[in-house]
Amino acid sequence: MDGYELMGRHREFDVEKALDAAMCVFWRKGYEGASYADLTQAAGVERPALYSAFGNKEALFKKVLTRYYERHLDYIPVALQLPTAREVAAHILFNAIDLNTRYPEHTGCLGINGILAGSDEAEPVRLALIEARAEGEAMLLARFERAKVEGDLLPTANPDTLAKFVLAILHGMAVQAKAGFSPETLRAVAEQALSAFPGVR
Amino acid sequence: MDGYELMGRHREFDVEKALDAAMCVFWRKGYEGASYADLTQAAGVERPALYSAFGNKEALFKKVLTRYYERHLDYIPVALQLPTAREVAAHILFNAIDLNTRYPEHTGCLGINGILAGSDEAEPVRLALIEARAEGEAMLLARFERAKVEGDLLPTANPDTLAKFVLAILHGMAVQAKAGFSPETLRAVAEQALSAFPGVR
DNA sequence: ATCATTACGTAACGATCGTTATGAAATTTA
């Protein structure tokens, strides 16, 4: 299908750039806090153009969410391949700090910012965010279970609790980043958390 | 002023019950996710009655927030009076778990649920929530500094980092409660966090 | 009993929400 030219007028805006613009808006304001006026203005595109390219607001958000995981949470699969559970946890925490504070105009985590509260209409999106979060937890749990088999986690360690603990810190730092915490401050929090991580120091 | 009867028609609804009803709605849906239709329906009161009693939506939310701190976060001042820093942290974490999971229809923490994202119009409320969070942190920090003076925190301990770490867990558990975590699961997370707490075991 | 004052329910306000009908402009196909 490559090189095949569709009949009809060509799209005049860059779909990738429009998605990135929408991501910034959703990241800062959450799903419901972001209006279509915000989205079209950020993308520099009229309303019907966004609809024809991505569908409605919910569909657009889900595309953005997928993009967010691919483009900004790509450090997670990388972290999961590190040799020890402790290194995995440290890598995830420190990269999250960078992500949560890198862009001053949209701090915290896109995947968490919309997960807490909203109207009933936004419930499907909240559930999607909850599910995405759970998938990340499942991956981390699987990695910690492997670590137990491989011996770099003690037999007394509980991989499930450990995964949930690391993610609790992750979510807590996302909240604190939204409250204006600096990366240096968050780093101290992460290191304190890692001191609770079982295994050789 | 007690027993003094104001001129004019008497209020027919219970202000306290209306505030509690509004609290439930804000707790579940956040500030922006809660509509005035939701609030009036929950309170069983017509719109102008809410306005005349509490002012506009923002003023109502702030009254509810104050009430939330008084009625549901009252375990914090209690915790701060416990003899050791470790007991303070444990008391706060375990009571937060109970609060975050006690009401299935509005899980998590009212003070956190509205703190992450919203439209520009909701920014004043977000800032108020951020400030309230910071006040709690300041109280915990002061308590940990006292603990260092009193010797139940080692001289090498960093009270500021420790306070922020405990609150990171607190915020993280609020997110996880919103994601459906059971109190038992959250308790395991909290205990894992406490294992990172310096001092005698 | 009359007036002043407050709360009540109804009903509506302008603004914004997400969404879409519509016709002109642009491009490929034939």
Next chain:
DNA sequence: TAAATTTCATAACGATCGTTACGTAATGAT
């Protein structure tokens, strides 16, 4: 060059948002 197809910008849709006139009912003060 004419037909087919797609995108474009304008403009509007109905619904809901937070907020408030407005007229009536109820109470305290005189």
